[in-house]
Amino acid sequence: MDIDIENAIREYGSPLFVILANTLRENVRLFREEFSSVYPKIEIAYSYKANSLLGLLRVLHKEGVWAEVASGFEYEIARLLGVPGGKIVFNGPYKRREELFRAVEDRALINVDHWKEIELLEEISSQAGRVIDIGVRVRINLGINSVDRFGFDLESGEAESVITRCVERKMLNVVGLHVHLTSYILEGDISKGSITARKIRLIWPKDHNLYRNALIKVVEFSNRLKERFGITLDYLDIGGGFPGIGEKLRDYVLAVSEPVLKGLREKLPTVILEPGRALVKNAMHLVATVVGIKQLGGGRIGVVVDAGINLLPTSLWSGQEVEALVENRGGGYEVILYGPLCLQTDIVAVTQLPELKAGDMLIVKNVGAYNFSQSTQFIFPRPAVLLVDDGKFEVIRRAETLEDLLVFEKL
């Protein structure tokens, strides 16, 4: 990291989140280059849910990235940042009537998730006295993610039924298809009574062939829409779930692009990509401090740090990557890295580290995706977030105080 960490901790306190603006920019540039080198028309709509800190979004939008939002709340954040409606992709299973109305007025790209949304949009069309452009989210069974529930099922004919209704009623004009194969694959026991979070295996990134298989089906479906209804799509939105830059992204680029380039019998649509994790994961780290060491049963060592799963909730699914900022302490041994919460599940990682003592600093690396956005002030308030840009620091979110958090409550 391009900063004097000890100084930063002295000034802003520990723990401390650090975002690297140059890494964000580099991620966008490389992601765009990879896809553009194979497919002529792409747009990147960053998935806000991965991390919606305003200072981070600002950097991404400056790079020409659109917004992918999954609620009216996220939609408002995008508008607040000056993203025009035409560069917002509005997804998610719960869009309120007034939110849809606003998105229609702004000419945002609305991907419809279920039948009630179709009804609402038809009402809005009548009210506004015009036909509304929509995208339809389709659900494809690829034998993964038994829990997938979003959009209209392709195989059963549900997706075609919804589009038939749009064509017949002439209130909604289908201009796009959306498919998101979920962020990762969950394998586990989801039977009644099982403790989901503890019985799940998280697979990420997904095999790129899943994208290829999905795209083949989506392209077949698009060809059918052209034949049956004369529909020419403006966009195919492929969703997110992509690996980080350099992690064989090329395989994914080809898996997405080739079926469209080879199979589509109409003018090429814009391919919209909705990466979250791929753009932000490696651009944010958390600096933490050791607060104590514990000898545990069976000769195991526990290290307690000042940052726990309230700040790093993804630790519940998979351990974090940790580096100790200490020199000349010799070889390491396996430790259990505990957070400060008085909670059995507060385990950040089980990992190999050099001998540590209270006051030592650690970096929990690559925590930019789905941590801050899902963090809570459970037992401890959230610390400050620093943006480092070309060696300059900016606090883009100050540490929370008791007063901040009590503002919502009445004594």
Ligand SMILES: Cc1ncc(COP(=O)(O)O)c(C=O)c1O
């Ligand atoms: C519709 C949609 N698009 C994009 C994403 C981003 O996924 P990822 O962060 O894995 O790229 C998600 C995440 O679940 C999503 O639900």
